[in-house]
Amino acid sequence: MAMSFSSPCGFRSDEDEEVAVFESTAAEHGGLARPRLPELSVISPGLNTQPSVSEPKLKVKPGSSEEENTERVKVFLRIRPLTDTESDGGEEQGCVAVQDEETLLLQAPKESHNMRAAERGIAQSIHKFSFTKIFGPETAQQQFYESTMKTMVKDVLQGENRLLYTYGVTNSGKTYTIQGSGQEAGLLPRALVSLFRKLQGRLYGAVDLKPVMYQDVRQLEPSEVKEEEIRRNSLLKEDENLTSRRAGATSVWDSGVGGLSSLSDIATQLEDADSVCLEPDSLSHSGGDDLEQGVQFSIWVSFYEIYNEFLYDLLDASPSLQPRKRVTLRLSDDKQGNAYVKGLTWIQVRSAEEAWKILRAGHRNQSFASTHLNQNSSRSHSIFSIRVLHIHPEAKSSQAMHISELTVCDLAGSERCKQQRNGERMKEASNINTSLLTLGRCIAALRHNQNNKLRPPQVVPFRDSKLTRVLQGFFCGRGTSSMVVNINPCASIYDETLQALKFSAIATQLVHGPSRKSRVAYILSLLRERTEHGIEHSELIEEEEEEEEGEDDSDVEDGDITMLNPKVTVQIINVLKRELKRQREENEVLEANVREQVVSEMMEVISEMQEGFRDSLEAERALLEERCDDKIANLQKHLKQFYKEELEERDREIEALSAALEESKKESESAAMTAPKEEPKTTRCSQRLTNESSRLRAELEQCRAELLTKTQELTMLKQQQVSSSTGALTRAAQRKLEEGQRVSNLHYYIDTLCMTLRKNKVLSVCLQQGLRQLRLNLQRLGEDLQSGERACCHNTGGERLRYKLTAANETLAKQDQILMELQSSLVLVKAEALAETRAVHPQLPPSGYTAPTTPGSCKKRGCGGTTPRDTENQPPKKQPFFQSLFPTRTSTRRNMRAAEEANLTPYSRILRSRQHSPPPSPVPTPRGLRGKY
């Protein structure tokens, strides 16, 4: 889950001040009551726009020791410059603007969560923050050092404890600020140079005095001194070895500390740094004037990291030998209640150069990794401490000595866990965020306690993380802390930057802790608070205070309250019980707030997911529409093609029919005019009819000629009858008479044929009319199809297209039916004509007679080469053309069905299947079409 640093804001408070300060933050996290938000969110302790928060309302009793301790915690803001890549990537969107030296304006960029929340009316898009001092991208390292750390070094030499820590989003420049890069040495090398410059000639050379915890100094035995020397030398040697081994190669650490990879470089850099960043009066001879006369100084350094909530000593020699088996360190409390790292290595250093080498040796053991935002990201909080042992020359006991400390903490960068793809990185990010969250809560609780002196104090959850435990002393009076907030002005990490700034805004309202408070002192303060409210006995307080004083000198380790007298202990237990109850209640409130925040974040994530799903659904819909349009266009194309071919086919047929008709008409006309000559080899009906009629005419002529011959013969015979015998002549005359009868029959037959010919002419006229009708229908069909196509083009809906297609198919079916009817009627007429002919001439062959189809045979039938008798007995042949066009009913149906089956359109097939299959459905479904196309 994304980490939020605004959780400290979850602490409930009745003060108007708190409401004003956290107004925007609370609303942003989905608080139940959402008042109308002002345009601008002011998160600042000192801005005029918020007079209620301009100054902390510290209820300091006049004359109390706390009176002078009202100095605010210093919070510096440093804005890092954008890299070329970031500028090119459009990260510069003017979302970070420095209004003046102390005021920063944040304007949410378009794509940020904050802007989206602002658009929904639950947050502001502009935020105003104030800081102790703001340093822009152009600020040089030395300038930054002088404004921030220079006085801290001075204070430490005066015996004070100081903490400087950097806070910010990952890749915002924290490590750059602390350590530096290239020739730009950071705060720490400059502080070391400054320190040793100031201590020139005042260093305590021996190693026999060692600081233990925060207050104690131990006199070392000679053997221990030796051990210390060995440890230091081995670290220095290790550094030298590694440096020479990596000669030329730039390591992470080398680049991280100003490229100081060789001793000469270090010296030069230190010299340069010193000359650049230190004012003349801060150099050793003048700076030393501030130091207590006669006091010598022994400098000890330690370096450790908090990685995944485990402490690792970075100066322990073992890690470099066995990097996988690092020993974790434990935290303990000293008798003042201050946490310290047990068993941490402290090395005495005699120069800045040595300190630098030790630091570099330790840095090699630190946890770095490449993340999506930073190639060389610190995955741990690293803490480098410099302890200064103030040794009075005459002092023989540790009491006469004093220890001051300068701690520099480079916190790991906060980041959104969900941005980490790697499991290990995610775990690291989660731990980093948890510890930073705890730090935020501690600061918020401290601020609450400072601003609400009359109320029961909130428990500061220092114990909730290792980081806050080790820094606790600096927040509770053992020293003072300064914070450097680093920000990266990139628009893409605006939301994270805003959270970091909100956190720092709380820190800017902190006042340095009034005094050191041990745990026992804290408990006693609780008792005092209760007594002030009339809950406990006043006498008790005196006793407790006596006990407290005695406690400081007693042997009680870690402030063990059980060593107090029983009466007080019982009272303390009662107070603690009540305190525990109160704290539980507070925890419940805190938990409720955290849950509320979690819910609000979850809602944000869910709404983001919803948006994502909506977008993907839209995209899916558009894709489907596109596909459907493609399919419809495809279908249209295919149908267009299909009907075009169909129309062309019909046109061709019509053309052929009309040509045939024309031809037959012409031929019949010409045949009527002229005698038939050599018959062309054709299968057309008109030709056939002409041939038949010509043949019949020829037969007629032949019969007439024969009749004439026979008549002449008869006349001759009659004449002969007179002269020859009667019997034979009578028989011959009888035979001739029969022949004459046959000839008269032949005349009748010829008349019938002439009638058939006339009927055929009428039929061909009918056929012409039928074809004209057919052509008209086909034209109408073409128009229907065109309108269907147009409908397809204008309307992508499949329904209308389907209906048009169905109508077109129905028209086609009707056409087929008309054609069939025409064919049937033609066949019927033919059959009737034939029947009539046969009734007149029963000697004609039956209708089942199959005419020879070859033109040769036809020629044979019609030619004069055949004998008259054969010619007489031959019936008129069937017309091959009409037969091929309109075969007999049975064969017509069969052939038509076969032809239809072959030429059926998808729609015709569907229609046909519907006609034959009960129950019919009115409209073919588009599924069939889809399968086809």
Ligand SMILES: Nc1ncnc2c1ncn2[C@@H]1O[C@H](COP(=O)(O)OP(=O)(O)OP(=O)(O)O)[C@@H](O)[C@H]1O
């Ligand atoms: N003021 C500055 N001037 C020039 N470059 C800078 C400045 N601040 C940071 N940088 C550059 O920005 C990059 C990231 O800085 P740095 O590693 O210090 O970030 P960080 O906050 O320590 O990141 P992380 O928390 O991931 O360790 C580095 O390349 C550094 O050199």
